[in-house]
Amino acid sequence: MTTTVNRRAALKMLAAASALGLSTACSASSSSPPAPAPTAAPQQPASGAAATTAPAPAAPTTAPAASGGTTEIVHWSWLTASDGEVWQQMIDSFNAANKNLHISLEVVPDDQYGTKVLSAAATGNAPDFGWGTAGLRADWVKKGVVVPIDDIVKQVGLDLTDFNDLPLQRAQYGGKLAMVPMDIMCLQVELNVDHAQAAGLDPNNPPQDGDTLLSWADKLTQRSGDTVTR
Numbered sequence: 001m002t003t004t005v006n007r008r009a010a011l012k013m014l015a016a017a018s019a020l021g022l023s024t025a026c027s028a029s030s031s032s033p034p035a036p037a038p039t040a041a042p043q044q045p046a047s048g049a050a051a052t053t054a055p056a057p058a059a060p061t062t063a064p065a066a067s068g069g070t071t072e073i074v075h076w077s078w079l080t081a082s083d084g085e086v087w088q089q090m091i092d093s094f095n096a097a098n099k100n101l102h103i104s105l106e107v108v109p110d111d112q113y114g115t116k117v118l119s120a121a122a123t124g125n126a127p128d129f130g131w132g133t134a135g136l137r138a139d140w141v142k143k144g145v146v147v148p149i150d151d152i153v154k155q156v157g158l159d160l161t162d163f164n165d166l167p168l169q170r171a172q173y174g175g176k177l178a179m180v181p182m183d184i185m186c187l188q189v190e191l192n193v194d195h196a197q198a199a200g201l202d203p204n205n206p207p208q209d210g211d212t213l214l215s216w217a218d219k220l221t222q223r224s225g226d227t228v229t230r
Helices: 007-027 081-097 110-122 138-143 150-156 165-170 193-198 210-220
Strands: 036-038 071-077 101-107 131-133
Touching: 071 081, 071 110, 081 101, 193 210
Parallel strands: 071 101
Antiparallel strands: 036 131
C-alpha cells in the first residue's frame, strides 16, 4: 500500500533524522553562549539545522507528495567553506536514506539571510526550515515567521536532556521551543603569562568581569607613539 507523506510528517521525519547529528554536536560542548541552531515548521507570514519558517497557506514552499511520490522540503542555510561542505554531506545523507523525502538546499549569504527570509515569508514563500542564532530570533517567533516545535520534538522522541541547558534556554520563546540547538560557540580569552607577569598582573587570578578585563588589556598594551606594538 502506498502512503502519502504530508508536510508535517516530512518535518517530523526530518527532525528525527537530524536528531543524531544535532545531539552529538551539542552534547560534546560545554556551557557557554549558544550558537546557530535548527528549528521547526512553517505557518503564516507576519532560522541551527535551523529555524523553520511558515509560508502562507496560499503558496506553501513544501510540495505535497503525490501517492508514492517525493515530498520536497526547502531549506536555506548560510553555511559556506568547510562548514557548508559538512552540512551538504548531512543533507545528502538524509536524502539518500529517505527516498520519499528530498531536502532542497539553497545557500544564502549570511548578510542577506534575515532580509530574504522576511521577504519570502511576507509572500508565503519562506523555506520550511533554515538557520538562526539562538537568542536573536525572538522577534521572528513573535511575528509567527518561526513557529514552536515542542509537539514535533515530542513526537519524534528527541531527548532534550542530551543538549546543554543554556542553548536550550536561548532556543525558547514564551516557554516554547523555537529551535533545536546545533552547536555552541565558546568565546575565550587567551593570556600571555609572561606579558601578564611583566605588567605586574597575576595570571593565576585572571579577570572575572568586563571592567577588569579592560583594565588588564590597557596594562598589557604597549605603544610607540600612536602605534600599538603589543
